[in-house]
Amino acid sequence: MNKGLLAVAVALFCSACSGSLFDSDLPVPMNYVIASAPPGSLTGVPATKADVSIGRPDFGPGLDTDRIAVLKGRHLDYYRGARWGGRSVEVVQSMLVSSINDQALFRSVTAEQARVATDYMLDIEVRHFESDYANGTPEAHVMMIGRLIRVYDRKLVTTVSSDARVAATDDRMAEVMRAMEAASQKVSLDLARQTAVAVANDVPVLRKANGESDTAPDENETSSE
Numbered sequence: 001m002n003k004g005l006l007a008v009a010v011a012l013f014c015s016a017c018s019g020s021l022f023d024s025d026l027p028v029p030m031n032y033v034i035a036s037a038p039p040g041s042l043t044g045v046p047a048t049k050a051d052v053s054i055g056r057p058d059f060g061p062g063l064d065t066d067r068i069a070v071l072k073g074r075h076l077d078y079y080r081g082a083r084w085g086g087r088s089v090e091v092v093q094s095m096l097v098s099s100i101n102d103q104a105l106f107r108s109v110t111a112e113q114a115r116v117a118t119d120y121m122l123d124i125e126v127r128h129f130e131s132d133y134a135n136g137t138p139e140a141h142v143m144m145i146g147r148l149i150r151v152y153d154r155k156l157v158t159t160v161s162s163d164a165r166v167a168a169t170d171d172r173m174a175e176v177m178r179a180m181e182a183a184s185q186k187v188s189l190d191l192a193r194q195t196a197v198a199v200a201n202d203v204p205v206l207r208k209a210n211g212e213s214d215t216a217p218d219e220n221e222t223s224s225e
Contacts, residue, residue, distance in 0.1 A: 036098035037185040046200035051118040069130035099188035138168040140179035162190035
């Protein structure tokens with residue numbers, strides 16, 4: 001390369017470095033998280049001394065990302081300038097663990113990857129986790145399916161599911177996020193309630209597997225205030 005072309009190439013490279021690539025005026029994406037459901041949100045639900053783990057969620061196509069999904073008909077897109085504080089799988093699993101644990105329905109609730117010995121695992125599938133513009137205005141849509149697995153024999157105890165839609169009060173990011181949080185909390189509490197009932201019903205089987213008498217006092221079961 002001759003000296004003239006080299007000088008032009010260097011000048012262009014330096015211009016790019018001092019321009020768009022490192023431009024401090026570029027908008028910084030806003031990062032969002034979802035708060036867990038408030039403690040004590042569920043009443044009249046059976047509580048047990050079982051240990052439960054929450055599996056790492058499986059997401060539908062296009063939803064396993066740190067970008068916030070937007071659905072318009074069959075067209076999947078993402079908000080610009082806004083992201084989750086981590087990949088959606090991390091955001092949702094963290095919210096589920098905290099929300100279910102804080103209801104005091106089980107002795108412990110942990111993430112599957114914590115490698116803590118547990119009695120049951122709730123395997124999670126996320127089919128919807130997006131802002132839906134089907135009606136022209138944003139509506140948070142969250143749907144999850146949980147498969148409750150008894151760990152000692154890997155048997156499926158039951159399948160639980162929950163589907164929630166919450167309309168945003170305005171087409172602004174802050175309102176969309178409030179709606180996403182509300183829908184996610186509704187789903188987490190619904191899954192917690194269904195799982196608690198299923199675990200309470202399965203306690204006799206778990207006791208038998210642990211070599212305990214069916215007629216022994218039920219020390220695994222307590223009551224939720």
